[in-house]
Amino acid sequence: MRFKDKIAIVTGGASGIGKEVAVRFVAEGGSVVINGRNLGKAEAVAREIDPTGKRVVVHAGDIALPATSDAVVKTAIGQFGRVDVLFNNAGIFAPKPFLEINEVEYDRFLDIILKGKFFAAQAAAKAMKASGRGGAIVQTGSMWALQAIGATPSAAYSAANAGVHALVKNLAIELAADKIRVNAIAPAVIETPVYGTSSRPSR
Numbered sequence: 144m145r146f147k148d149k150i151a152i153v154t155g156g157a158s159g160i161g162k163e164v165a166v167r168f169v170a171e172g173g174s175v176v177i178n179g180r181n182l183g184k185a186e187a188v189a190r191e192i193d194p195t196g197k198r199v200v201v202h203a204g205d206i207a208l209p210a211t212s213d214a215v216v217k218t219a220i221g222q223f224g225r226v227d228v229l230f231n232n233a234g235i236f237a238p239k240p241f242l243e244i245n246e247v248e249y250d251r252f253l254d255i256i257l258k259g260k261f262f263a264a265q266a267a268a269k270a271m272k273a274s275g276r277g278g279a280i281v282q283t284g285s286m287w288a289l290q291a292i293g294a295t296p297s298a299a300y301s302a303a304n305a306g307v308h309a310l311v312k313n314l315a316i317e318l319a320a321d322k323i324r325v326n327a328i329a330p331a332v333i334e335t336p337v338y339g340t341s342s343r344p345s346r
Contacts, residue, residue, distance in 0.1 A: 147172030150223040154178045154206050155233030157185040164230050166192055174198040176219045206233045207254035209262040216266040225274050229267035231260045232283040238295040249299045256303035277322025284308045286331040
């Protein structure tokens with residue numbers, strides 16, 4: 144029971160990597176707030192993980208909006224009293240040649256992947272600092288941020304995730320004094336619903 148009595152927020156928690164993280168967190172004794180855009184899907188996942196409804200709650204909303212991050216953290220505090228862990232996972236993936244990417248598509252990658260992770264981390268870190276207990280923030284980056292893959296042209300996706308990795312390095316230093324650990328993971332190809340889609344903000 145490695146996470147007994149710990150409270151986690153999982154963005155992009157209704158499918159893929161986020162869902163599996165939520166499943167394992169609860170299995171290891173923790174409680175979770177799941178964020179995703181699709182309320183019905185997130186609620187179905189919450190019931191699947193915890194039929195009692197006591198250890199998994201949902202706050203639906205677009206993580207690209209800073210107000211959503213603030214509201215998710217408030218939900219965690221209101222339901223469970225604090226935030227110990229943020230698994231910042233929401234993202235989109237849609238390979239497309241660089242010469243064909245338009246501004247709307249580019250902004251969507253930045254908004255969900257980089258802006259979303261920035262402000263979700265900020266909201267969680269504020270709560271962790273205020274509690275005096277510290278905590279842990281894990282950002283899902285990508286192998287594509289570290290290595291270009293010719294078979295999947297993903298300049299906008301890669302650029303946004305490179306920003307995530309840079310953000311992690313800065314936050315790890317800046318938040319260390321508040322006992323907040325910040326790390327990144329960089330998945331390669333994983334078979335999840337987000338692979339090959341262009342609009343679903345989860346992994």
